Amino acid sequence: MLVRLDGADTALLHALDAPHAGAVRTGMRVRVRWADRREGAITDIACFEPYDGPVTHEAVPHDGSFPDPVTSLAAPARLEYTYTAGRAQTRYLDGLARREVLGERCPSCRKVYVPPRGACPTCGVATTEPAAPGPRGTVTTFCVVNIKAKGLDIDVPYVYAHIALDGADLALHARIGGIPYDQVRMGMRVEPVWTGDGRHPDHYRPTGEPDADYDTYRRLL
Amino acid sequence: MTPPRDVAVVAYARTDHQGPAEGLSEAETLLPVLHEVLDRAGLAPGEADFTCSGSSDYLAGRPFSFTLTLDAVGAWPPIAESHVEMDGAWALYEAWVKILTGRADTALVYAHGKPSAGDPRDVLTRTLDPYYLAPLWPEPASLAALQARALADAGHTAGPDPAADPLAGPPAVADGAAAVVLAAGDAARRMCGRPAWIRGADHRVEPHALGLRDLTDSPSTRLAAERAGAFRAPVDTAELHVPFAAQDVVLRRALRLDDTVTVNPSGAAAGPLMVAGLIRLGEAAARIHRGASDRALAHATSGPCLQHNLVAVLEGDA
Incomplete structure (x- = not known):
């Protein structure tokens, strides 16, 4: 409902505690029901409730200064989504x-x-x-990661690389394992390593093949 | 004010399914619509001088969700592109202004919405004033019901709007996409037998607080219409974006539409969130393309109780 408080010229939006729609009519008198716990937010008003009394309040001038001004308010919100792949x-x-x-x-x-x-x-x-494409591919470019990611059980430093799978025209990215980080190089041939019930390759490791020629992957950098 | 260039809607396409787009990503929903509209205009993907889209991250549930659809327009090598976090009608407005400035001669405008990903009743509360309204989670039908009640109390309608009943259960959720092509001058004449010239367009917004507004009137619609030149001559057709049925009377009064005007000949006045407004503009243009209208008004709205309104006036050559 929209309610115009006594002495106000505009209305505010809030809930009215009423048993059914038939118990509500435009013009009916209502009063504030305050929340038990108040913290300086619109929800400090629990709701409004019907009130059969006369107008008891008139607007009085206010100088706009308050002893304990509200400087912030928290309005938590959570929305649920179904993602369509x-x-x-x-x-x-x-x-x-x-x-x-x-x-x-x-x-x-x-x-x-x-x-x-x-x-x-x-x-x-x-x-x-x-x-x-693949499953084997070529490291087109890479970086050495020195910052441990929160919740990721991988020791630093490690290598994260762009990998062009054989037959692919776009590089994907993945971690490189099975080789010391400072021996990873552009052109290195790699293959995926699936572990446990992982839903994607855990990492890629060297195949041992000779490195790919630069010209074979330069357009995929 | 007369626009400094002649700019027209030359092609229009939309999805026609009524419910959720099962199993399709937004880009996949959009692709056939883009192809249809580009085919009609005779443009290849990526060929338009400017591309502008409208959609909402809050509906998709992920940040920068519009970037996922850029693959569908052929955005590489890079194109000149922009996005509005609004209904696609406002993307059309931006593209129109872009062409008026002379920085582009053609533009692809599209909109997509997949509200079925979440619950729009909750999602739309996040568009409200964050201090006084959003913490109360007032759903769209509740707010529309306040407007319907105000209209009934004022005698503008016979009774409350049954569509604006928050107790009636979840509303039908439609996903969808739409697209138009805009072009200036001779390019427009090449692309379309009877271009729908945009003679004017404007958009205006009401105060945020519902309690500051007269919910039985829409001054923003009236002002936008005035600035778009809608009252300079009668229109034969009006495509109105009416999310809740009771709002129809508000718009008809604000736009001074009488019985001589064919209102919403295309059918449903609501439609997929973020797309419905662009659809109104597209349908009005398509009617001019077909020769069924000579001067049409198109309206789009956004926000609670017709908060933000866009009006455009389209004309066909005699």
């Missing part, structure tokens, strides 16, 4: 469950995107054709 990402996630990394090919420019997001950003068309 979409056609392309669902296919990708289903593949991961079978320990396969799947991509999609653009029907126009023939590029293979992995992970697929459903559309080719260059051509602006749907990438509906499935592709299965």
Whole structure:
């Protein structure tokens, strides 16, 4: 309901405690029911309730200064969502469950995107054709991570890399393991390592193959 | 004021499903709509001089959610692009201004909304005043019911709006997308047999506090219409964005629509959140394209109880 307090020229929005809609009419008198605990927020008013009394209050001038001004208020909010992965990402996630990394090919420019997001950003068309790049790939570029991430059970330093899977036209990123961090290099050949019931490769490790030639991955940097 | 350039809506497309877009991401919902509208305008993806979209992170439940749809427009190599966290009608407004400034001759405008990802009754409370309103979580139907009650009390309607009944259960949630192409001058004439020229457009907003407003009137709609030139000559068609049925009478009075005007010939006046307003503009334009209208008014609204209103006037050549 909107309620205009005695002495006010405008209305405020709040709840009215009434048994049913029929018990409420425009113009009825109501009064504030204060919350048990008050902290300087609109919720200090628990609600309004019907009141059969006369007007008892008139607006009086206020100088705008208060002994204990409210300087902040907390209004916690939580919203629940159901995420829809979409056609392309669902296919990708289903593949991961079978320990396969799947991509999609653009029907126009023939590029293979992995992970697929459903559309080719260059051509602006749907990438509906499935592709299965890898599983092996090439480190195109990498960085050494020296800051331990909260809740991540990996010792620093470690290497995080862009990896172009064989047959993919977009590098994905993953951690490199199975080799000291200072021996990782551009062009290094790697393969995925799946562990436990992980939903994606835990990390990539060296295959032992000779390094790839720079020209084979330069456009994927 | 007469716009400094002739700019028209030359193509329009929308999704036509009525419920949740099951199993599709927002980009996937949008792709066929973009292709349809670009085909109609004869543009390739990425070819428009400017791209502007409207959508809301709060509906999607993730930050920068609009970036996920940029793949669908062919945004690489980089395009000139912008986004409004609003209904796509306001994206159209931005694109129109961009073309008026001469910085672009063509623009792709699109909107998408997937409110089925969350509960819009909760989500929309987050658009309200954070101090006095949002902590009370007043849902849209409750606020609309206040307006319906005010209209009934004032004698403008026969009774409360049944659609604005918060006790009636969750409303039907529609997901969707829509897109238009704008073009200036000769480009517009090349792309469309009968362009829908935007003769004026403006948007105005009411005070945030509902208690400061007369809920039976819409001064912002009236002012926007005046500034858009809507009252300079009669319109034959009006596409009104009416989230709750009782608001229809408010808009008709503010826009001075009488029985000679065909109102919402396209059907439902509500529609997917963030898309419904752009749909009104698109439907008005499509009617001009088809020769079914010569001068049409299109309206979009946003916020509780018609808080923010956009009015555009579209005309076809004789």
